[in-house]
Amino acid sequence: MRRGQSRISGKWFIVVMVFLVIVWPSYQIYKLIGGSDAKEDAGRMLYEVASFQMGLVQNSLNEASAIENTSQLDAVKLAIYSANYTHDRLVKAYGNDHLKRLESLNKLLEFITSVQIAGYRPLHEEEKVLLQEVQKRYGELYEAYEQLITGSGKLVSSEAVIVTEADEAMRGLLEKHMNP
Numbered sequence: 001m002r003r004g005q006s007r008i009s010g011k012w013f014i015v016v017m018v019f020l021v022i023v024w025p026s027y028q029i030y031k032l033i034g035g036s037d038a039k040e041d042a043g044r045m046l047y048e049v050a051s052f053q054m055g056l057v058q059n060s061l062n063e064a065s066a067i068e069n070t071s072q073l074d075a076v077k078l079a080i081y082s083a084n085y086t087h088d089r090l091v092k093a094y095g096n097d098h099l100k101r102l103e104s105l106n107k108l109l110e111f112i113t114s115v116q117i118a119g120y121r122p123l124h125e126e127e128k129v130l131l132q133e134v135q136k137r138y139g140e141l142y143e144a145y146e147q148l149i150t151g152s153g154k155l156v157s158s159e160a161v162i163v164t165e166a167d168e169a170m171r172g173l174l175e176k177h178m179n180p
Contacts, residue, residue, distance in 0.1 A: 043093050044153040050090045051146060053083035057105075058142045061135040067128075071120040077112045080105050098155050099148075100163075104141075104170035108134060111174055130177050134170060141166035 060076040067073060084105040091099045115127060123131075144162035149155055 041153065043090075044149060044151070046086075046090055046093055047149040047153075050083070050086040051148075053079070053086045054142055054145050057083045058138065061131070061138050064131045064135060065128075067123060067131070069120060069122055070116045070118075073112045073116060077109060077116075080109055080112075084109070094155050098157065099160055100167070102141075102163075102167050104137075104167045104174065107171050107174040107178070111178060114178065126177075130173075133173060137166060137170040137173060141170065 056079040057076075060079040064073070064076055067076075084102060087102050087105070091101055111130075115123070141163055144159045144166060147156060147159045148163060
């Protein structure tokens with residue numbers, strides 16, 4: 001009887017080994033190549049990162065109203081840079097025809113850099129007012145950005161239009177201030 005049991009155990013061992021060596025890797029390769037589900041998931045995950053970064057910019061700009069010194073703009077600058085970088089990757093993932101770069105973020109980086117060029121100093125009143133206006137405009141952009149991609153990874157074109165319009169308004173505001 002022991003011999004019969006060891007033959008059965010041996011057969012099960014071979015079946016398990018065949019499964020582990022052939023079937024499981026084949027299934028993983030199929031899932032990897034399988035289809036658009038993986039691409040949509042990757043696009044959705046990239047959007048979630050971009051949305052998180054944009055939220056950090058929102059929080060930084062909300063705190064910017066209390067900023068008194070140009071050195072305190074470093075955190076805002078870092079948040080903007082990260083959000084801009086991530087959004088640019090999202091544009092590449094969804095295509096420039098459907099989603100536009102956020103030029104206002106580049107302009108905001110230019111503004112902060114120009115303010116900091118003279119070294120760390122107290123902010124002028126007009127600079128504080130501009131940051132408050134940017135905060136309001138960015139709030140509009142961020143509100144639409146939160147609805148930009150559906151749960152299934154599809155771009156909502158109406159929200160993309162709102163994001164683009166808010167971006168252009170904020171860029172225009174910054175350009176007007178920087179190039180009077």
